[in-house]
Amino acid sequence: MSDITKKSLTELVENIKNKKLSSTDVTKAFIDRSEKSEKLNTYITNDFTSALDKAKKFDQKPNFNLKLPGIPMAVKDLFCTKNIKTTAGSKILNNFVPTYESTVTENIWNEGAILLGKLNCDEFAMGSSNETSFFGNVQSPIDKNLVPGGSSGGSASAVAGQLTPVTIGTDTGGSIRQPASFTGIVGLKPTYGSCSRYGIVAFASSLDQAGPMAQNVKDCALLYEVISSYDPKDSTSIDFKRNHYSKELTNNIKGKKIGIPKEYRVDGMPKEIEDLWQKGIQYIKDCGAETIDISLPNTSYALPTYYIVAPAEASSNLARYDGVKYGFRAKGENLIDMYEKTRSEGFGAEVQRRIMIGTYVLSSGYYDAYYLKAQKVRKLIKNDFDEAYKKVDAILTPSTPSSAFKIGEKTNDPVSMYLNDIFTVPVNLAGLPGISIPAGHDSKGYPLGLQIIGKAFDEQNILNIAYAMEEKINFKNKITDWWIK
Amino acid sequence: MSIDLKTIKHISKLARISVDEQRAEKLAGDLNSIFEFIEKLNELKTDNVEPLTSIAETTLKLRSDEVKSKNIREQIIKNSPQDNEDYFVVPKVIE
Numbered sequence: 001m002s003d004i005t006k007k008s009l010t011e012l013v014e015n016i017k018n019k020k021l022s023s024t025d026v027t028k029a030f031i032d033r034s035e036k037s038e039k040l041n042t043y044i045t046n047d048f049t050s051a052l053d054k055a056k057k058f059d060q061k062p063n064f065n066l067k068l069p070g071i072p073m074a075v076k077d078l079f080c081t082k083n084i085k086t087t088a089g090s091k092i093l094n095n096f097v098p099t100y101e102s103t104v105t106e107n108i109w110n111e112g113a114i115l116l117g118k119l120n121c122d123e124f125a126m127g128s129s130n131e132t133s134f135f136g137n138v139q140s141p142i143d144k145n146l147v148p149g150g151s152s153g154g155s156a157s158a159v160a161g162q163l164t165p166v167t168i169g170t171d172t173g174g175s176i177r178q179p180a181s182f183t184g185i186v187g188l189k190p191t192y193g194s195c196s197r198y199g200i201v202a203f204a205s206s207l208d209q210a211g212p213m214a215q216n217v218k219d220c221a222l223l224y225e226v227i228s229s230y231d232p233k234d235s236t237s238i239d240f241k242r243n244h245y246s247k248e249l250t251n252n253i254k255g256k257k258i259g260i261p262k263e264y265r266v267d268g269m270p271k272e273i274e275d276l277w278q279k280g281i282q283y284i285k286d287c288g289a290e291t292i293d294i295s296l297p298n299t300s301y302a303l304p305t306y307y308i309v310a311p312a313e314a315s316s317n318l319a320r321y322d323g324v325k326y327g328f329r330a331k332g333e334n335l336i337d338m339y340e341k342t343r344s345e346g347f348g349a350e351v352q353r354r355i356m357i358g359t360y361v362l363s364s365g366y367y368d369a370y371y372l373k374a375q376k377v378r379k380l381i382k383n384d385f386d387e388a389y390k391k392v393d394a395i396l397t398p399s400t401p402s403s404a405f406k407i408g409e410k411t412n413d414p415v416s417m418y419l420n421d422i423f424t425v426p427v428n429l430a431g432l433p434g435i436s437i438p439a440g441h442d443s444k445g446y447p448l449g450l451q452i453i454g455k456a457f458d459e460q461n462i463l464n465i466a467y468a469m470e471e472k473i474n475f476k477n478k479i480t481d482w483w484i485k
Numbered sequence: 486m487s488i489d490l491k492t493i494k495h496i497s498k499l500a501r502i503s504v505d506e507q508r509a510e511k512l513a514g515d516l517n518s519i520f521e522f523i524e525k526l527n528e529l530k531t532d533n534v535e536p537l538t539s540i541a542e543t544t545l546k547l548r549s550d551e552v553k554s555k556n557i558r559e560q561i562i563k564n565s566p567q568d569n570e571d572y573f574v575v576p577k578v579i580e
Contacts, residue, residue, distance in 0.1 A: 099560040193541050206540055235545050304523045315500065322501070324573050326564035335576050340503035352502055353515055356493070359500040360516070373526055375536030380529070382537060414515055415522050431540035 004029035005162040009071065009219035010246075012165055016062075016069050023062070023070025023114070026165075027055035030072045030116060034163045039483040040139045042154040042163060044077045045085050046117035054114045066112030067226055074164040076155045077118035078125055079105045079210070080199040084115065088201040089123040089133035089151075092321050092328045092346030102199025103231045104168060104210045111226050116164055120154030123348045124318065125175055125203045127151050128420040129410065132350040137407055140183055141479050142446055145407045149179030149400075149420075152213065156183040159213050160477060166214040166223050170200060172207045173306055174400075174424025177436035180213055181399035181449025184438040184477035186220045186466070187213045189424075191456045192431035193238030196231035204313035205236075207306075207428040217437065217467040222246040224459065243460050251468040254288035258452075258465070259392035263299035264423060266401060272442045273398045280396055280439055280450045283472040289465070292392055296384040301377050302426040303418060308361050308374035309429070314351075315358025321346065353414065382430040389455050394462055397423050399436040399449035423451060433459050437466045438475040445478055488516045 004026055007015070015021040031048045051072055058070040080086045080098035087093045101109075109115070122132040130138040130153025140148040141161035148157040152169025156179035159167050169176040171189035180187025188211045195210040202208065212223035225246055230239040260281060265274070281291050323329035323342030330345045332338030347355070361370035388395065401422055410417045427434040432453055439450040450469070454462035490506075493513050497504040504512065558571070567574040 096564055099557075099563055232546075232548065236539075236541055238541060238543065298529070301526055301529060304525045307519060307523055308526075319501075323566060324575055325561075327566070329566035332576060335578050336501070337503075338576050339501045343501055344503040347502070352504075353512065353519075355500050355502065356496050356512060356516060357519060360488075360492075360496050363496065363499060370523070372536055373531060375538060376531035376534040377526055377529060379534050379537040380531070382540075413518075415518055418519075418522075 005033050007165070008215050009165045009222060012071060013069060016071070017064045023055040023058040024052070026070065027051055027072040027114060030164060034116065036485045037161060037163055037483055038485070040141060040157050040161055041136050042119055042138055042158045042161070043074065043117045044087055044089070044120050044135050044154070047084055047115050048117065051114050051116050058112065058114070063112060067222065068108065068111040068113040071113045071165060072116045073108065073113045074116040074119050074158055074167055075105060076121050076152050076167065076169045078121055078170050078201045079168065080201070081105055081115060081118065084118065086118065086201070087135070088125070089121045089135060090347065090351070091134040093201070094134065094328060096326055098199070100199060103196035103229065103233060104200070104227045107227050107229055108168070119158055119167065122151035122153065123351050124201065124314070125151040125170055125172055126314070126350050126354055128174070128178060128417050129405070130154065131407065131411055132348055134348060139483060140404060141483065142183060142404065144482060146404050146446070147182065147407055149182035149404060151175040152179050155213050156180055156185060159183070159185045159215060160479065162479070166212060166219050168210055168223070168227060169213050170208055170210050171428065172203050172310060173428050174421035176211045176213060177399050177424050177434055177449070177451060178420060180436045181438070182404035182447065184447030184475065185213055185215060186217055186435065186437050187211065188220050188224055188435045188459070189427060189433060190224065190228060190459060191433045193236050194228045194433070194457070194459070196229060196234040196237050198231055198233040202317040204310040205317060206313060207310060217463060217470050218246060218249060220435070221249050221463045240457050245460055245463055248460055249467050250464050251287070251471055253465050253468045256289040256394065256465065257392045258284050258289055258291050259294035259388050259395040260291050261294050261296045261299065261388070261395060261397060263296050264397045266422065269401050273401060273448065276440050276448050276450065277398050280469070283469050284396060286472055287468040291396070294388045294392060294395070296388060296426070298377065298380045298384050299426055302381055302429055303422055305374045305377045305381065305429060306425045307357065307418060308370050309378060311354040311358035312362050312371050313358070315355045315362065318351070318355055378429050381426055385430045385432060393455070394465055395453040397451045397453065399423060399451040403442040403444065403446040403448055427453050432456055433462055435462050435466050437470055437473070438477065439473050440475070441478070447477065488513055488520065
């Protein structure tokens with residue numbers, strides 16, 4: 001059984017199509033391993049019984065033309081799933097059972113996949129370590145008491161720990177790529193407008209994107225091609241020609257020009273990260289591509305910009321949680337008192353902090369100084385990328401400024417926590433696609449990732465570069481099963 | 486710039502989050518360190534920069550004004566903390 005969970009998505013699909021394995025075999029194997037993995041605290045809600053039923057039904061009447069035939073899959077608990085509790089990692093949604101399905105998960109089930117359960121995440125996707133969840137922190141399969149990163153920490157742990165073949169997360173400032181990097185897996189943040197935001201619990205609407213997380217680049221390409229679709233239900237969804245990303249995947253990147261931005265060499269960055277980056281540059285050259293030194297001059301302003309834009313949008317999006325229409329309600333002496341107590345008791349500390357920042361920067365007298373200023377700087381950051389893409393096809397950077405840290409290490413210092421996303425945030429601000437691939441280990445044996453940033457809608461190109469590099473890197477994740485009962 | 490307790494109280498009122506004294510002091514400390522970090526933006530001159538208001542740079546698509554979800558009252562009310570089958574119920578607003 002354990003061999004099944006070691007297989008990649010692509011192998012599982014082949015095995016099911018060749019009838020070497022049934023959907024029931026595969027589903028059972030992942031349920032069995034998930035049940036032994038309670039220590040990781042990856043699941044908020046499991047749907048194992050119904051998953052097995054669905055697998056049996058699939059096997060009785062299989063459809064092998066589907067892209068994910070009978071494949072079990074757990075998803076981040078930020079995606080609304082019809083009749084299955086969806087919490088966003090928050091007490092305020094602890095009793096929320098959606099009556100509708102998110103477009104992205106709908107696309108996945110339409111291709112034959114089966115829901116295993118809902119995965120833990122930082123509350124409302126606000127966090128970089130999965131420590132802000134109302135349902136407790138997630139453990140990394142890499143080591144005891146190590147954070148898996150965040151906010152898609154449950155998703156990252158579940159893929160790295162082989163509790164699900166692949167999964168989907170969401171990325172507002174790095175929430176797919178940073179945890180992917182921390183746990184030695186592949187994570188893609190698509191171009192803004194590529195995957196529908198319909199039915200995803202909103203955090204910052206101009207930055208949020210759903211994306212795949214997988215053991216390897218090919219699996220990532222396959223899942224991306226399933227979830228990316230034009231959706232009239234999302235007014236920012238974009239109707240562009242989508243590829244068969246997995247079919248068109250190639251390791252031939254000869255002649256491609258890859259930019260190396262000098263501003264990503266930040267003060268105090270560990271030598272291990274610099275060395276990894278240099279190794280990455282060498283791999284790029286070994287693949288027959290060319291590297292070019294470039295400048296993205298406004299990089300250091302990205303994080304301060306993000307911490308105005310994202311909280312501002314969050315404060316507006318989260319105004320809906322008022323204890324009236326759905327979710328948790330606290331008792332109050334009158335309506336206003338009820339609102340204030342509901343939000344004070346229902347939201348955790350980090351979410352309250354961000355709502356307060358957002359409310360402040362949008363409040364009368366401060367709007368121009370903060371919010372408008374941030375929108376202008378966001379334009380400058382986007383211009384930097386536009387300028388760079390006149391010379392290069394993609395950009396290579398480290399995914400994070402350090403490897404994973406211990407649980408509790410950064411919880412008392414919000415700014416040092418925010419600095420985790422220094423290399424990922426600019427990509428969201430500019431609406432571009434970025435992929436993190438595992439590229440090595442630090443001295444403690446913890447995974448380190450490299451990020452490839454692409455032009456808008458050029459996912460195929462960064463997937464190809466990642467695919468070519470993956471072959472050269474030949475990364476092996478060190479999973480010891482320390483948590484297994 | 487410094488965010489004092491009075492400002493925290495004012496923001497918490499706007500955000501409809503009740504905050505006791507202890508939390509207010511913690512929040513003031515956190516917000517001050519975050520804003521100290523945000524102030525870095527003042528180094529940049531942005532007088533002639535157009536603000537980026539939409540990343541997609543497309544205009545919103547028009548669609549015909551049709552009712553697509555009919556008779557979903559039950560679904561809408563299903564998750565409410567308190568209702569009387571037809572309406573959401575809240576603490577008394579009008580005396």
